[in-house]
Amino acid sequence: MQIPEAAEDIIRKLNQAGFEAFVVGGCVRDTLLGRQPEDWDITTSAKPEQVKAIFGRTIDTGIQHGTVTIMRGKAGYEVTTYRIDGEYEDGRHPKSVEFTSNLIEDLKRRDFTINAMAYSHEAGLVDAFGGMEDLKQKKIRCVGSPKERFTEDALRILRAVRFSAQLGFEIEPETKKAITEIAPNLIHVSKERIQVELSKLLLSANPDYIREMYETGISPYVTPGFDLVPGESISIDSSLPADKSLRWSAFLRLTDEKSAVRILKDLKMDNDTISKTGTLVRWWNRPIPADKAEIRRIMSQMTPELYDNLILLKQSVGLEQLEEVVRLSGEIRMAGDCISLKTMAVTGRDLIEAGMKPGRELGVVLNHLFNQVLEHPEYNTKEYLLKEFVNRQ
Numbered sequence: 001m002q003i004p005e006a007a008e009d010i011i012r013k014l015n016q017a018g019f020e021a022f023v024v025g026g027c028v029r030d031t032l033l034g035r036q037p038e039d040w041d042i043t044t045s046a047k048p049e050q051v052k053a054i055f056g057r058t059i060d061t062g063i064q065h066g067t068v069t070i071m072r073g074k075a076g077y078e079v080t081t082y083r084i085d086g087e088y089e090d091g092r093h094p095k096s097v098e099f100t101s102n103l104i105e106d107l108k109r110r111d112f113t114i115n116a117m118a119y120s121h122e123a124g125l126v127d128a129f130g131g132m133e134d135l136k137q138k139k140i141r142c143v144g145s146p147k148e149r150f151t152e153d154a155l156r157i158l159r160a161v162r163f164s165a166q167l168g169f170e171i172e173p174e175t176k177k178a179i180t181e182i183a184p185n186l187i188h189v190s191k192e193r194i195q196v197e198l199s200k201l202l203l204s205a206n207p208d209y210i211r212e213m214y215e216t217g218i219s220p221y222v223t224p225g226f227d228l229v230p231g232e233s234i235s236i237d238s239s240l241p242a243d244k245s246l247r248w249s250a251f252l253r254l255t256d257e258k259s260a261v262r263i264l265k266d267l268k269m270d271n272d273t274i275s276k277t278g279t280l281v282r283w284w285n286r287p288i289p290a291d292k293a294e295i296r297r298i299m300s301q302m303t304p305e306l307y308d309n310l311i312l313l314k315q316s317v318g319l320e321q322l323e324e325v326v327r328l329s330g331e332i333r334m335a336g337d338c339i340s341l342k343t344m345a346v347t348g349r350d351l352i353e354a355g356m357k358p359g360r361e362l363g364v365v366l367n368h369l370f371n372q373v374l375e376h377p378e379y380n381t382k383e384y385l386l387k388e389f390v391n392r393q
């Protein structure tokens with residue numbers, strides 16, 4: 001197995017000091033699958049103080065759980081002491097953690113068999129729970145009893161569905177059954193963590209695995225109030241670009257804008273994504289007529305990127321013929337037609353200089369002129385618009 005030079009070096013230094021050390025978890029899983037790991041985690045028998053003494057310059061990223069980070073260039077390598085998680089008290093966090101010198105104990109606390117493998121050049125692959133077999137069979141399976149593992153930490157329920165979407169794996173039946181049983185414990189998981197897992201799921205290669213949420217009965221605990229009409233099914237085109245608001249709107253379009261915004265706010269989504277998703281949910285099933293003035297009017301209500309995503313969303317749903325709209329949109333952009341108040345040839349200041357009093361009426365007049373320009377882009381000259389203003393007085 002190929003591992004980065006820096007990770008190899010960290011392992012070597014720990015070994016030279018008399019400790020065991022392995023790369024572990026997601027990076028082993030991804031490498032075995034031929035995927036590029038996001039980061040490389042290292043697990044070791046050395047206690048945090050010992051790791052710090054060997055490397056000198058370390059960052060205490062999760063010292064209470066035995067994790068310190070070693071920087072190598074721009075990349076950080078998390079080095080965590082083998083540990084056994086103590087009793088879980090709140091359905092999410094262990095009350096305490098205990099360090100151990102036994103690698104297998106450390107692998108045992110991990111969530112899924114495919115995430116519970118370790119590797120070093122010296123010892124080779126350590127796979128005590130059948131992770132390799134499950135990788136081959138494309139199965140998500142808990143280490144140990146699924147019911148117990150989900151009861152300890154309900155976040156694992158969402159991780160199961162998320163990994164299944166990212167990897168295109170099936171959740172094995174006993175694990176799936178336990179998901180349904182323990183789903184109510186999801187109330188112990190913070191909204192933010194739920195949002196992060198759902199976003200990863202929606203941005204994955206198989207966004208419509210979000211169906212599992214309905215099939216396993218976890219949806220009331222993650223997106224309360226969003227119920228599918230019987231017979232309605234979720235289908236999210238996986239060829240849609242992996243853009244957050246685009247993927248979320250492909251999911252939430254089955255509700256209305258108001259509910260979509262409420263769901264996202266409740267999940268502590270960032271405001272930018274909420275606003276973009278809301279706009280996409282508002283427009284996805286409103287037909288765009290093949291008429292330049294109408295198209296300019298719609299374009300004026302969103303950024304060019306959002307408009308492009310709206311077209312992609314509509315194309316993925318397939319309700320409308322959009323070839324002509326796409327062609328006309330291209331012409332509007334090529335011509336540089338004014339579709340924003342910012343690029344209108346007169347400003348509020350111009351109108352004031354031409355004798356208008358500042359105030360609410362100013363906005364009304366600007367909007368009137370802007371509507372004229374959206375209809376007739378050739379009117380977008382200072383001369384014409386000021387004349388129009390004077391005539392209107």
Ligand code: ATP
Pocket residue numbers: 024025026027038039041109110111112115116153155156
């Ligand atoms: P990715 O980083 O691609 O999301 P990952 O498997 O690396 O996937 P991390 O959240 O980075 O996931 O966690 C690293 C490892 O820590 C996991 O592979 C798993 O072994 C363990 N782990 C993480 N979260 C949990 C959890 N809630 N319960 C049990 N083990 C966990």
Ligand code: MG
Pocket residue numbers: 026027038039
């Ligand atoms: Mg990771």
